[in-house]
Amino acid sequence: MKRTSRMLLILLAVLAMMAAACGSDDEAEAGGSEGTEAPGGTEAPSEGGEGASDAKAAFIMVAPIGDAGWNFMHNEGRLGAEEATGVETAYVDSIPEGSAEFDNAVQQFIDDGYNIIITTSFNYMDATEQFATDNPDVVFEHISGFKMNDTNFGNTFGRMYQPRYIAGMAAAAASETNRIGYVAAFAIPEVIRGINAFTLGAQAVNPDIEVEVVWTSTWFDPGVEGNAAQALIDNGADVLTMHQDSTATGEVATEAGATFIGYHSDMSAQVDAYLTAPVWDFTPRYTEILSSAAAGNFTPESFWGGIADGIVDIAIPDGSPVAAEMKEVRESIINGEFDVFEGEIIAQDGSAITDADGNLVVDLQDSFGNDIGAVGDALNDGILLGMSFFVEGVIGSAEG
Amino acid sequence: MNETTLIGLFVAVIEFGTLLYLAALGETIAEKSGVLNLGVEGMMAMGGVTAFWAGVETGNPWVGLLVAAVAGALVASVHGLVAVVLGGDQVVSGLALTILGLGLAAFLGEDLVQERARAKFGSLNLGPLNDIPWAGEILFDQTAVPWLALALGVATWFVFTRTRVGLILRAVGESAAAADSSGTSVVKTRMIAVMIGGALAGMSGAYLTLSLAPGWSEGTTAGRGWIALALVIFGAWKPGRVGLGALLFGGLLALEPRLQTFGVEISPILLSMLPYVLTVGVLVLLSVRSRNRPSVAPAAIGLAYRREER
Numbered sequence: 001m002k003r004t005s006r007m008l009l010i011l012l013a014v015l016a017m018m019a020a021a022c023g024s025d026d027e028a029e030a031g032g033s034e035g036t037e038a039p040g041g042t043e044a045p046s047e048g049g050e051g052a053s054d055a056k057a058a059f060i061m062v063a064p065i066g067d068a069g070w071n072f073m074h075n076e077g078r079l080g081a082e083e084a085t086g087v088e089t090a091y092v093d094s095i096p097e098g099s100a101e102f103d104n105a106v107q108q109f110i111d112d113g114y115n116i117i118i119t120t121s122f123n124y125m126d127a128t129e130q131f132a133t134d135n136p137d138v139v140f141e142h143i144s145g146f147k148m149n150d151t152n153f154g155n156t157f158g159r160m161y162q163p164r165y166i167a168g169m170a171a172a173a174a175s176e177t178n179r180i181g182y183v184a185a186f187a188i189p190e191v192i193r194g195i196n197a198f199t200l201g202a203q204a205v206n207p208d209i210e211v212e213v214v215w216t217s218t219w220f221d222p223g224v225e226g227n228a229a230q231a232l233i234d235n236g237a238d239v240l241t242m243h244q245d246s247t248a249t250g251e252v253a254t255e256a257g258a259t260f261i262g263y264h265s266d267m268s269a270q271v272d273a274y275l276t277a278p279v280w281d282f283t284p285r286y287t288e289i290l291s292s293a294a295a296g297n298f299t300p301e302s303f304w305g306g307i308a309d310g311i312v313d314i315a316i317p318d319g320s321p322v323a324a325e326m327k328e329v330r331e332s333i334i335n336g337e338f339d340v341f342e343g344e345i346i347a348q349d350g351s352a353i354t355d356a357d358g359n360l361v362v363d364l365q366d367s368f369g370n371d372i373g374a375v376g377d378a379l380n381d382g383i384l385l386g387m388s389f390f391v392e393g394v395i396g397s398a399e400g
Numbered sequence: 401m402n403e404t405t406l407i408g409l410f411v412a413v414i415e416f417g418t419l420l421y422l423a424a425l426g427e428t429i430a431e432k433s434g435v436l437n438l439g440v441e442g443m444m445a446m447g448g449v450t451a452f453w454a455g456v457e458t459g460n461p462w463v464g465l466l467v468a469a470v471a472g473a474l475v476a477s478v479h480g481l482v483a484v485v486l487g488g489d490q491v492v493s494g495l496a497l498t499i500l501g502l503g504l505a506a507f508l509g510e511d512l513v514q515e516r517a518r519a520k521f522g523s524l525n526l527g528p529l530n531d532i533p534w535a536g537e538i539l540f541d542q543t544a545v546p547w548l549a550l551a552l553g554v555a556t557w558f559v560f561t562r563t564r565v566g567l568i569l570r571a572v573g574e575s576a577a578a579a580d581s582s583g584t585s586v587v588k589t590r591m592i593a594v595m596i597g598g599a600l601a602g603m604s605g606a607y608l609t610l611s612l613a614p615g616w617s618e619g620t621t622a623g624r625g626w627i628a629l630a631l632v633i634f635g636a637w638k639p640g641r642v643g644l645g646a647l648l649f650g651g652l653l654a655l656e657p658r659l660q661t662f663g664v665e666i667s668p669i670l671l672s673m674l675p676y677v678l679t680v681g682v683l684v685l686l687s688v689r690s691r692n693r694p695s696v697a698p699a700a701i702g703l704a705y706r707r708e709e710r
Contacts, residue, residue: 066513217668222617222622223622224657231405231657251613251615
C-alpha cells in the first residue's frame with residue numbers, strides 16, 4: 001500500500017513538471033522552424049569560409065511570451081529579425097532572474113552551437129556578463145541594463161520617455177477632470193522617467209493637468225493593478241495609463257467609461273477604452289545585432305535608441321484633438337530639434353531642477369544617494385538613467 | 401479621502417474578501433474532514449483559466465463559474481486519490497497539486513492570453529436598494545458573487561453545526577478510526593469534502609478572471625491561494641470567523657495601493673506581508689491557548705487513514 005502511494009506521488013510530481021515544462025517546449029520548436037527559408041539578403045561577407053548560415057541566435061525571456069507586454073514584444077522582435085537576416089533563432093521563456101535555470105538555458109544554447117545570446121531582463125545582467133567573459137566566441141547582448149565589454153558583450157535599451165511624452169499629450173487632450181491616473185510598478189529610474197515625460201507632455205497641452213501615481217510593487221498582478229486603477233478612478237481620474245505588464249488597468253478604464261493609454265504593444269483588440277500606447281519594436285535593433293554578429297563584425301555598444309532608431313514609437317490617434325501637435329512633436333524628436341527634458345524643469349515641490357538652458361541648478365543624487373549631477377551640468381543621459389525625482393504636477397511619492 | 405474614495409475602498413474590500421472567502425471556505429470544508437490540501441493556488445488557477453475560457457466561448461459568466469467549479473473539483477480529486485484513497489502524504493500531494501494546477505492552467509491558457517474578456521459578471525440591479533446612500537453602492541452595486549459566497553458560508557456553518565452530515569464530517573476529521581468503527585465511510589466523506597473544496601477554489605478563480613480582474617494570463621492568481629490557506633487557520637476552521645478574516649485580509653489587499661491615494665505613506669511591500677504576519681500571530685495565540693485546552697484544529701488533519709494500520 002505504502003509503496004503504491006509513493007509511486008503515485010512520484011508519477012504525479014513528474015506529471016506536474018511535464019505540464020509546467022510543456023508550454024515552453026513546443027513554443028521553442030515552433031519558433032525555430034520559421035526562419036529556415038534563407039532569404040536573399042546575402043550581403044554578409046562570410047570570409048571565414050562558412051558564411052552567415054552558421055550563426056544561430058538564442059533569446060532568454062523572463063516571463064511567458066504570451067503576456068502582451070515586454071516579453072511578447074521581444075518575441076516579435078526575434079521573429080522580425082529572423083525574417084530580415086535569415087539567422088536561425090530560438091528562445092526559452094519563463095526563466096527566473098538569478099536562477100540556475102538561466103545558467104542551464106544559456107549553457108545549453110552554447111553547447112548546441114548558438115553563437116548569439118540575447119538576454120532580455122534587467123537582472124540577467126551580471127550572469128550574462130560572466131558568460132560573455134567565459135565564452136569569448138559567443139556574442140552577448142543584454143537588454144535594459146548598462147554593462148558591456150570591449151569584445152563580445154553589449155547592451156540595448158530604448159528611450160521610452162520620448163513616446164511617453166507624446167502619450168501624455170493625447171491623455172491631456174482626452175481628460176475633462178484634468179486628472180490622469182498612472183498605475184506604476186516600481187519606483188526605479190526607468191519608470192520615474194516615463195512618468196515625468198508623460199506629465200511634461202500632458203502639461204504641454206494643458207498646464208493644469210495633474211498625474212496621480214499609484215505604485216503596485218509588482219510588474220504583473222492583474223488583481224493589484226486593477227485595484228490601483230480603480231482607486232485612481234475613485235480619486236477623480238478620467239484617463240488611465242500604466243507601466244505594468246497586464247491590461248487590467250484598461251479593463252478598469254473601460255468599466256468606468258474612462259480613456260486608456262496602454263504600454264508595450266497595441267492593445268486595441270483587447271481593451272475597448274484604448275486610445276493609443278507607447279510601444280516597443282525590437283526588430284530593427286535585433287536585425288542589426290544578428291546581421292553584424294553573423295558577418296563577424298559585431299561591436300559592443302551601449303545602445304540607447306529613441307523614436308528615430310525605431311526601437312520605440314507611438315501611434316498617433318487620428319481622432320485626437322491634438323493629433324497634429326503630436327505628429328509635430330514626434331517629427332521634431334526624430335530630427336533632434338526637441339528633447340523631452342530640455343529647458344526649465346521644476347520638481348514636484350516647486351523647486352527648480354534646471355534653468356531655462358537646461359542646466360542643473362541643484363546637485364542631483366539617484367535613489368541610492370550616488371551623485372549623478374552637479375550644479376551647472378547639462379541634463380545628460382547619466383542623470384536621466386538615475387532619475388529619482390518627480391516633476392511638478394505629479395501626485396504621489398517618487399520613493400515608491 | 402472623501403466619500404467616493406471611501407466607498408471605492410469598501411467595494412474593493414468586499415471584492416477581495418469574496419475572492420479569498422470562496423477559496424478559504426472550500427479549504428475549511430476539506431480540512432474539517434481531516435485533509436490538508438495545499439493545492440489551493442493550483443485549483444484556483446485551473447478555475448480561473450477554465451472559467452475565462454468558458455466565458456469567451458459562451459459569453460455567459462455563470463457558465464464560466466460552473467465550469468470552474470467542475471474543473472476545481474476534478475483537480476482536487478487528484479489530491480483525493482493520492483492523499484485519501486491511497487493514503488499518500490497530504491503535504492507532498494498538495495504541493496504537487498499547486499505545481500500541477502499552475503502548470504496545466506498556463507498550458508491550457510496559452511491561446512487565451514490576449515483574448516478580450518467577453519463574459520463579465522455585471523452589477524446587481526436591485527432598483528431602490530441601489531439608491532440607498534453608501535450601502536447601495538457598497539453592498540448592492542456588487543455582482544451576485546459576493547452574495548453567493550455569503551450564502552455558501554451560512555450554508556456551510558449550518559451544515560457543520562446543525563446537521564448529521566456536518567457531524568459525520570467533523571467526526572472523520574477529529575478521529576477517522578472512531579468514525580470508521582461507527583460505520584462511516586472515511587474515504588467517501590473525505591473525498592467529497594476535498595472535491596467540494598476544489599469546486600469552491602475553482603469558483604474563486606472564476607471570480608478573479610471574470611469579475612475582479614477580467615482576463616487570463618499565467619500568474620494571475622498571484623499567491624492569493626496561499627493567503628486563503630492562511631485564512632483558514634486565522635479563522636480557526638469556523639466558517640463565520642473565516643468570513644470575518646476574509647474581510648480583514650481582503651481589506652489589506654484592497655488597501656495596499658489605495659493608501660497611497662489617501663496620502664498615507666506605508667510601504668506597500670510591508671502591507672502585503674501583513675496577512676501572513678497576522679496568521680503567524682494567530683497560530684501563536686492558538687498554540688499558547690491549546691496548552692490547557694483542546695486544540696481548535698481538526699485533530700486528524702494531515703493524517704492519512706489506513707484501516708489496516710489502526
